[in-house]
Amino acid sequence: MTAADDSDPPGTYASPPCFMHELGPDGRPVMATEGPQISRDLSRWRKATRERLIAERLALTAETRQQISERIAHRLDAALHPLAGHTIGLYWPFRGEPDLRPWIKTLVAHGARTALPVVTAKGQPLEFRLWQPGDPLEKGVWNIPIPTEGAIVAPDVLVAPLVGFDAAGYRLGYGGGFYDRTLRAMPHTPKIIGVGYEISRLPTIYPQWHDVPMDALIVEG
Template identity: 35%
Template sequence: MVAPHTSSPYNDPPDIAERKKSLRVQCLAALKARNVLHDRGIIQHLEHLLHAASGPVACVWPLPHEVDLRPLCHALARAGIPVALPETPPRGTPLIFRQWQPESTMLAGRFGTQYPDGPLMEPRLVLVPLLGFDRTGNRLGYGGGYYDRTLAALPHATSIGYAPSTQEVAHLPRGPHDQPLSCIVTEKEVIRFD
């Protein structure tokens, strides 16, 4: 959701920060080079997981190279499930979520993002875009720390990462402030973590 950043606001140890920086370059290139036709499988898995969601679901309005969750937003709205989208605040603070409806006006946000003009809403479930992930549940974002801060501020919310399977790496370094996910969804599978 947020644009790439050059340093971690959480000040990972230098060796972890350097490995993450290198992996971000690799993972961003893989994300841009993927076959976007496979993204539909991600949407289908997410629809299945969320069909009975009981509260607001925080989705993501995509940047040009990201998985496009707009069809999922519309499907959730048709099912009567409230949808929230993030507004990116100044660095160092968690995301703010605003209610989205199909008729919402979208406003320009930071780093090329867009957010709805709706009222504030606290999600019960947060979808997290990933640049990279591994089989132990480690995740790699853009490096701004927005989702780590957001998930820390919403300890009772379920967090679901999503990414094409091309974003899987053998091992991702984990920093002291990295927040765990409940599961990761790709076009091929749902990987659950206890």
């Protein structure tokens, strides 16, 4: 969610041209070294990479994605033990993201509070509202369900879905910039845990000044 073209919502951009002729020997794009072309090159590369990674995870079978989601949930259990007392910001799965909805029941059973993000307006931070299975939902932006009545909270742990990630802990999202904007606006920065697929690992996302690194990363490996 941190691209130079961060006004683009998911699924609205056209398929980019082939980049193979623009890649260096290490498989990374050949970027301009100075001037406005840097931003344009990065924008094009992130769009192309985002589309490729989303297509690759959607190509996984539903059974494989479920198995991966279960392994990620087990690793999250260990990373956050004990669960009681945490207020955990999660997400509703979208376009093949790991599905952690069954894990929310575990969190609630162990005394944690769980919240889902709400897009309030373009260019504004996300709002997290308390939600647990059984609470009412309504359709939000991109038809993603959001809590209808939950109280607004500030999570102390934020589980953030990612499209891609690199060894430095930076995440590639959908290009809206919502998570980075939200983290900068929070009075107290939560522990940020990125979750995704091993196939989404990148040498670098070419982080910019507005990109916020994750504190931890959990994939199925």
